Amino acid sequence: MRRTARLLAGTALAVAAAAPAHAVAPARAAAASPGVPAGRLEASPATVIPGEEVTVHTAGCGSAGAATGDAGALGAGAFPLAPGARQGEATGRFRVPPSAQPGTYEIVARCADGxxxxxxxxxxxLTAAHAQVQPRGSVKTGVGGGLGRDPGQTAAGVAALAVAAAGGTWLLHRRARGDGI
Structure with a gap:
């Protein structure tokens, strides 16, 4: 058992030593800012309706944390990103134009230092992801509804149910007295 553990530990050390230094660097850069992955621009909220404000964050601009954002694909134009609350993170805001069409748009930020x-x-x-849609109309079950399309048919159905209930009550009462059916 000890021999297997030593063999596995030795193999893990050999693999770690053989790994190139640049393969470890992105992991360290990503660990520097726990909020946003390095090299990505994150929009919050990620799904919006026209006219809403969007906040973007990135940890991909290094320690300076400043950049110029471009939402031109969306029609919102340029906006500044300044150092955010977390170290090494840049934050900016822009408003989605009311004329924006549905779709997925790329938002770009160019870092100030390079x-x-x-x-x-x-x-x-076109509809808010967080807004609840209230149901409208009737459910088509094939049975009909209390306010069906034809009030005459509804009245006939109610009358048939009343006759059936009265007849059933009469039969049960007669049977209970012993008169038979």
């Missing part, structure tokens, strides 16, 4: 660029997606819909 040629680096990060991007993310924003989904525009």
């Amino acid at each position: 040629d680096r660029q990060v991007s993310g997606d924003l989904v525009v819909t």
Whole structure:
């Protein structure tokens, strides 16, 4: 058992030592900012309706945390990103134009310290994802409803049920007295 544990530990160390240094660097960069993955631009909310305000965050612009955002694909134009609450994170806001059409749009941010660029997606819909839609109309079950299409048929149905209930009561009463059926 000890021999197997040593063999597995030795293999793990050999693999870690053989891994290139650049393969470990992205993991460290991603660990630096727990809120937003490095190299990505995150929109909050990710799904919006035209006219709503969007907040974007990125940890991909390094320690300066400043960038210029571009929502031109959406028609919102440029907006600034400034250092956010978390270290190494840039935050900015823009409003989705009321004329925006439904679809998925790429939002881009160009970092202030170099040629680096990060991007993310924003989904525009015509109905709010968080709004509840109230049901309207009737359910088509094939049985009909209390306020059916024809009041005459509804009245005939109610009358038939009343006759059936009266007849059933009469038969049960007669049977209870012993008169038979």
